[in-house]
Amino acid sequence: MPGRAPAAPRCAALVGPYLSGKTALLESLLFATGAISRKGNAKEGTTVSDSSPEAKARKMSVEMSTASADYLGETWTFIDCPGSVELAQEARNALLVCDVAVVVAEPVVDKALTLGPLFKFLDDNQIPHILFINKMDQAEHTVREILEALQAVSSRPLVLRQVPIRVPGKDGDDVTGYVDLISERAYKYHPGQESDLIKMPEEILPREQEARTAMLEKLADFDDHLMEELLSDAVPPKEEIYQLLSKDLADDLIVPVMLGAAEKDAGVHRLLKALRHDVPGPEVVAKRLGLDGKDASAVIFKTSNQQHSGKLSLARIFGGKIADGATLNGQRIAGVLKMKGHAGEKVPAGNPGEVVALGRLEQAKTGDVLTASGKTPSGYKWPDPLRPLFALAIDVENRNDEVKLTAALAKLCEDDPSLSFGHDPDTHELLLYGQGEVHLNIAFDRLKNRFNLPVKHRRPSISYRETIRGQLKQHARFKRQSGGHGQFADVHVEIWPVQRGTGFEFHDRVVGGSVPRTFIGSVEEGIRDYLVRGPLGFPVVDVAAALFDGQYHSVDSSDMAFKTAARMAMQEAMPKCNPVLLEPIYAVEVAAPNEFTARCHNLITGRRGQILNFGAKDGWPGWDMVEALLPQSELHDMIIELRSLTLGVGNFAYRFDHLQELTGRLADKVVEQRQAAAAH
Known part of the structure; x- marks a missing residue:
């Protein structure tokens, strides 16, 4: 493999469906690079990324988690993203700032469809990605069958980099190693260490040659020189193949496919080498995001409001160092940290390409560009969050916590832009919106764990309305006599249904001054007051009312009297008009x-x-x-x-x-x- 100068710090997001093994892969990557001395276990809650109470309770990733490592003199940040479809916003935000996505998939043909939306997002945003087929030690399908199923959901050609070496076992064939299709060398897996170089098994030669030819033909689709070499039966130099693979990956033209078993560290060192040699640097991401490279310093892709440590903003640096105490977007940074899961280590500054957590940027939010000038580059773009698909009405268990609840919800929605909340103006309920039931239950747990705010939740009410089918004229008189001025108003109104969607119409048909102009508005107001709750118990819509006659008293009539009389008329008439x-x-x-x-x-x-x-x-x-x-x-x-x-x-x-x-x-x-x- 070609030698190369150390690259700027780079970033890879580990993404894929739930249970594909992303967290196990992160543990193996960190172990292989010496960033941790012992691998954790998801079931025991000892992994770097799943350390929150919500993750431990569910034994699954519930938010992105970052960890940095050095590999052969180069700095990498790995971001483990949750696999649940309801937590897709976390993965999307991480992917937008990463140099490459490592898509982790199980070797199961029937699960290939679950990768379709992820591949679509990656391709729509031109994010280079490598496919890592995990759990090959448990594979019941051939690599050819798995690739065929996965290719059906990927618009980019999948380019197999390896073929597995299988040996017969008591429960079927065991995958013990692989053949690299560029170097044409065979390796045997060595748990916890790099794979051992072995002699190529003769029985695998036909399959290796077939797969290598398919790989070269796919690369030749994007390079005329390689196509000419293949047509003339010339053997292309390995150096040329490596260069083409790196170029096509950077341009999001192909998807290299690696094999392994993260739980057993199989294929992890080979994946690290592929990342080191083939993945472009942060300048490509900056260009993709529309950053001009002049003033842009960092992009925030995650915020986290913790109960005791305050607000942290995860950011990828794209231009210039960011030192503790620096002022960006008019805000002073209070701490620069390198994160390993939820644990942070303070550093004097962050360098271009690195992912750091910045302390106490209270005004900053996900998707913001931090610059010394405070100006956002004109070409910069950040996509809108996912639209909500599920909602629940919520109430605090303690009425005294209502004010605190609004503030806590605002922080939760700041941390996760695919959450939102608001009062329904029709039902007067406080609603929390998200991507599904699991998503909202995680939010409820965070309210309790972080903010000591347990809540009750229920299905939201439906915004029913009612209207009428019939038409009716109604007379109503309001008369009250007591000491001093009395109350008097007499109205004749007519009501009838109007076209759906019209709402409410009021008509003044009074002639001859039977009701003075000064009281007409009060009649309309009284009718509107009644329409808030009709005979069926719901707001009334698509109804017209007309005041066509009435009487008044020069002394006892008032706005309140006419308002009351109008409401009485509606109360009498509406039940008789066939409400629906x-x-x-x-x-x-x-x-x-x-x-x-x-x-x-x-x-x-x-x-x-x-x-x-x-x-x-x-x-x-x-x-x-x-x-x-x-x-x-x-x-x-x-x-x-x-x-x-x-x-x-x-x-x-x-x-x-x-x-x-x-x-x-x-x-x-x-x-x-x-x-x-x-x-x-």
């Missing part, structure tokens, strides 16, 4: 691999949905989009069922479309529940 319940209907777009399209149809129709259209999803080969109308009440937990039907990859977008009449038993049940709640 309206439920919110949302326009929904469900996306999934086309082999699951029929399941998506059944899911939608089973939730009272109306399918409008379906077809191929733009820019997503092999995926379909189903357009439908669906009641809001059926949307609440739909993402949970959709994921269970689609290996976790199905997704949907939604927006309010219209209100629609709801009748029958469902409507009766909704009204009964509303009236029962009002009685308490």
Whole structure:
């Protein structure tokens, strides 16, 4: 392999589906580089990355975790990202600042589909990535079968770098090593150490030659000179192959594929060498993000508000050193730390290419560029966070904590931009929005563990409305006599339904001054007051009302009297106008691999949905989009069922479309529940 000068500090994100073995791979990488003296275990909660109470309770990664290491004189930062689809925002934020993604996959054909959305994100953002097929010691499929399944979900060609050496075992073939397809050398795995060079087994030669030819042909698709060499049966120099592989990886044209078993340290040293020789430096990321290289100092890709240590901002440095006490974006840095999981070591400064945690930047948020001038480069871009797909209504267990809750939620949402919260103006509930049930449960645990704020949660209420089908004229008189001035107002109003979506209309049809102009506004105000809660118990919409006659008293009439009389008229008239319940209907777009399209149809129709259209999803080969109308009440937990039907990859977008009449038993049940709640 070619020699090279030490590169600037680089960064690799370990990403992939849940249970693919990313945390085990990080432990092996840190152990192989001497950054840790002993590997931890995820089940025992002793790994570098899964040290938070929420991670230990679930025995899984729940947030990104960074650790730095030196390998052959070069500095690397590895970011272990959670694999749960509900925590995808963490992985996305890390990937945007990394030089390379190491996509960790299991050697299981049926799980290949779970990598589709990740590959799409990497390619859309032109992020170089290497595929590490983990757990090869447990593989039940051939590498050819695994690659075929994975290639179906990758728009970039997968270029196999190794073929496994298998020997017969009592439970089937064991993978004991590999052959490198460029150097054409064979290696035997040596747990905890670099693999041992061995003589190439004769029985693997045909497979090695076949795989090497396939590798060269894929590289030749991007290089005319190599294509000419292959057509003339010339043997390309190994140096040329290495250079082409590095160039094509940096340009996100190919995806090199490595094999290994992280739990046993198999293939880890070879992965480190590939990273060292093939991965581009931080200047490529800076260009990708639109940083001009003049003033940009660092990009924040994660914030963490801890109960005792305060706020830390994880940042990748792209230009100039950042020293403790420096001022960026008008804020003074209070500490520069190198992180290893949740533990930080103070350093005087961070260098270009490094990932550091910066202390007490209270105004900084994820996606911000920190510069000495405080100006964001004009070409810089950072994508919007994922849209929420699941919500729960929350209340503090102790009413005295309500003010504290808002502040704590703001910090949680700052740490995780795919969380959001707000008061529903219709139901007056405080809602926490996220990517799924697991996501919100982690947030609830953090509220309790970090901020000592246990909360209760429940399914959010639906923003039902009501309207009328009938038309009616109603007379109402309000008269009250006591000492001094009395109260008097007499109104004749007419109400009728209007077109859906109109809201409320008021018409003044008074002639001859039977009701003075000064009181007309009070009549409208009284009607509007009533419409807040109609005869079924919900806000009234799509109704028009007209004041067409009335009487007044020169002394006893007042704004309050006419307001009260109008409300009385509505109270008398509305129950007689055939009130009907309206439920919110949302326009929904469900996306999934086309082999699951029929399941998506059944899911939608089973939730009272109306399918409008379906077809191929733009820019997503092999995926379909189903357009439908669906009641809001059926949307609440739909993402949970959709994921269970689609290996976790199905997704949907939604927006309010219209209100629609709801009748029958469902409507009766909704009204009964509303009236029962009002009685308490």
